[in-house]
Amino acid sequence: MRLLELRCERFRNLDEVTLTPSPGATVAVGHNGAGKTNLLEALYYLATLKPLRASKLSELVRHGEASAKVTGRFLLSGAERELQVEIFEGSRAAYVDGKRAPSFDDYFGGVSVVAFTPDDLMVVKGSPEGRRAFLDRAVFNRFPAFLAESRAYAKALKSRNRLLKDQAPAAHLVAWDETLAKTGARLWTRRRALMGELQARAVEAFQRIGRTESGASFSYAPAKVELDFAAASEEALAQALQAALAARALRDLERGHTSVGPHVDDLELGLGGQSARAFASQGQARAIVLAWKVAEIENLHAASGVLPLLLLDDVSSELDPDRNAFLMAYLHDSGAQTLLTTTDPSLVKRAAGPQTVWLSVAGGKVTKGLP
Amino acid sequence: MTPDALNRLVAQLSKLPGIGEKTAQRLAFHVLRSPPEYARNLSQALLEVVDKVRLCPRCFSLTDGPTDQPCGFCTDTRRDDKVLCVVEGIADELAIERTREFRGRYHVLHGVLSPLEGVGPDQLRIRELLVRLESGAIDEVIVATNPDVEGEATALYLVRLLRPMGIKVTRLAQGIPMGGDLEYADQATLARALAARRDLEPRVRVR
Numbered sequence: 001m002r003l004l005e006l007r008c009e010r011f012r013n014l015d016e017v018t019l020t021p022s023p024g025a026t027v028a029v030g031h032n033g034a035g036k037t038n039l040l041e042a043l044y045y046l047a048t049l050k051p052l053r054a055s056k057l058s059e060l061v062r063h064g065e066a067s068a069k070v071t072g073r074f075l076l077s078g079a080e081r082e083l084q085v086e087i088f089e090g091s092r093a094a095y096v097d098g099k100r101a102p103s104f105d106d107y108f109g110g111v112s113v114v115a116f117t118p119d120d121l122m123v124v125k126g127s128p129e130g131r132r133a134f135l136d137r138a139v140f141n142r143f144p145a146f147l148a149e150s151r152a153y154a155k156a157l158k159s160r161n162r163l164l165k166d167q168a169p170a171a172h173l174v175a176w177d178e179t180l181a182k183t184g185a186r187l188w189t190r191r192r193a194l195m196g197e198l199q200a201r202a203v204e205a206f207q208r209i210g211r212t213e214s215g216a217s218f219s220y221a222p223a224k225v226e227l228d229f230a231a232a233s234e235e236a237l238a239q240a241l242q243a244a245l246a247a248r249a250l251r252d253l254e255r256g257h258t259s260v261g262p263h264v265d266d267l268e269l270g271l272g273g274q275s276a277r278a279f280a281s282q283g284q285a286r287a288i289v290l291a292w293k294v295a296e297i298e299n300l301h302a303a304s305g306v307l308p309l310l311l312l313d314d315v316s317s318e319l320d321p322d323r324n325a326f327l328m329a330y331l332h333d334s335g336a337q338t339l340l341t342t343t344d345p346s347l348v349k350r351a352a353g354p355q356t357v358w359l360s361v362a363g364g365k366v367t368k369g370l371p
Numbered sequence: 372m373t374p375d376a377l378n379r380l381v382a383q384l385s386k387l388p389g390i391g392e393k394t395a396q397r398l399a400f401h402v403l404r405s406p407p408e409y410a411r412n413l414s415q416a417l418l419e420v421v422d423k424v425r426l427c428p429r430c431f432s433l434t435d436g437p438t439d440q441p442c443g444f445c446t447d448t449r450r451d452d453k454v455l456c457v458v459e460g461i462a463d464e465l466a467i468e469r470t471r472e473f474r475g476r477y478h479v480l481h482g483v484l485s486p487l488e489g490v491g492p493d494q495l496r497i498r499e500l501l502v503r504l505e506s507g508a509i510d511e512v513i514v515a516t517n518p519d520v521e522g523e524a525t526a527l528y529l530v531r532l533l534r535p536m537g538i539k540v541t542r543l544a545q546g547i548p549m550g551g552d553l554e555y556a557d558q559a560t561l562a563r564a565l566a567a568r569r570d571l572e573p574r575v576r577v578r
Contacts, residue, residue, distance in 0.1 A: 152520050
């Protein structure tokens with residue numbers, strides 16, 4: 001998979017721009033707030049239909065404009081395809097080769113990206129919510145169907161929470177318990193499948209990054225539910241979740257929200273047998289995230305035979321020199337197509353090569369060459 | 372200045388779903404250019420539909436029969452009284468009817484459970500369904516709600532309500548569309564179809 005051309009129209013603060021990225025590293029250099037990350041987000045949104053930072057779709061549209069458009073020409077398994085996404089009135093439409101994509105499957109066929117942002121580096125010490133989002137991005141990158149599945153779960157969850165707040169009769173609530181349990185069990189199996197593939201790779205990548213005696217661990221299991229998570233079938237998971245929902249129905253009714261299910265679980269990150277959240281140093285915590293990202297890239301490569309497109313948003317300035325050197329050497333050796341943003345070009349020069357395309361971003365304007 | 376009468380027609384037409392201002396104008400001009408009988412027939416058809424068509428008091432499908440009389444589906448003596456198909460809306464009923472495979476009766480819920488839109492069991496024709504089932508003539512209820520989150524929850528709600536009454540409750544199968552290619556089926560459908568796969572054993576065994 002390769003990105004041949006990227007065009008942004010009315011996206012965030014960016015002036016209309018058409019770019020020809022390098023098959024290797026493309027580096028966008030600019031000051032904070034210049035629009036580097038917007039460029040990265042445009043590409044991320046095009047490839048995943050999920051915003052990288054925005055909480056509302058309307059934030060992706062340039063101020064005062066009605067719609068925004070991002071178009072990418074990709075080389076996918078030897079064929080050239082054009083993907084396009086248009087954002088207007090708080091919703092979006094996705095097109096493949098100029099035709100409206102009938103389903104997510106059609107749209108996502110073959111394109112995969114892994115993004116790495118300063119927010120990711122905060123994940124170890126941050127909230128469970130942040131770790132869930134971090135985990136789910138990886139699940140989605142591996143299993144695109146997860147997007148629709150997690151939406152179904154979110155809808156069932158919102159519906160049940162509304163019934164709890166409205167003190168709805170038990171007969172009505174139970175019907176939603178079962179719906180929530182079925183959609184929730186699906187999310188559990190997806191997260192379990194991803195962890196099964198990723199765990200060993202991440203542990204191994206952490207050793208390679210080095211400079212830490214103790215090993216890292218990565219694990220995930222549903223919270224507040226009694227079951228043999230590793231072995232349970234999807235149906236058994238649904239039954240366990242339904243039983244847990246029933247057992248907590250009174251408490252949930254009192255509090256007006258659902259207290260068990262995939263939306264309250266946590267990704268457990270460990271270091272030397274202890275909780276990394278509590279005991280890892282800042283540098284070790286970042287190495288854990290770095291190891292996860294490397295594992296994600298290698299896992300996608302192993303699963304589909306295709307290296308994902310890598311998007312790195314000003315990560316180098318947040319890593320210490322040794323770990324940054326590891327990352328840059330890794331990017332250089334992996335041969336993956338990469339889009340990096342940075343405020344300081346010297347930080348990423350080890351990832352650069354003769355093919356590297358340098359871009360300058362200032363005030364939403366993207367130009368070729370170093371500033 | 373366009374005449375007020377024309378403006379009024381355009382304004383009314385543009386209230387229709389899927390019709391914008393421009394299309395409304397085109398339709399209005401079409402009516403104006405057509406022979407006057409067309410407009411008279413159209414207005415008469417519009418009035419008739421609101422004056423004569425109402426909901427069947429038994430299945431809540433549409434009917435234009437005499438007031439308080441059940442509809443054609445309910446009175447057709449060739450249909451099977453023992454099987455009842457529960458659908459979300461009239462469009463779904465018509466879709467099933469087009470197959471000509473189903474010869475039982477219908478019951479239209481007029482919606483699905485949707486807490487986010489304030490729709491609970493009381494807003495649907497569920498109480499009326501229970502009254503119908505109490506008559507005892509019905510052996511099987513086929514729940515034909517859509518396979519989305521709300522449709523599933525509605526089906527599960529009905530199952531819990533009807534099973535204790537000793538009625539067989541079934542759900543439409545989900546899977547690969549007929550005449551469809553596996554390669555074009557979406558992942559969710561394929562996964563469901565795989566989970567609900569069936570034996571290829573011949574139904575009648577040679578002894």
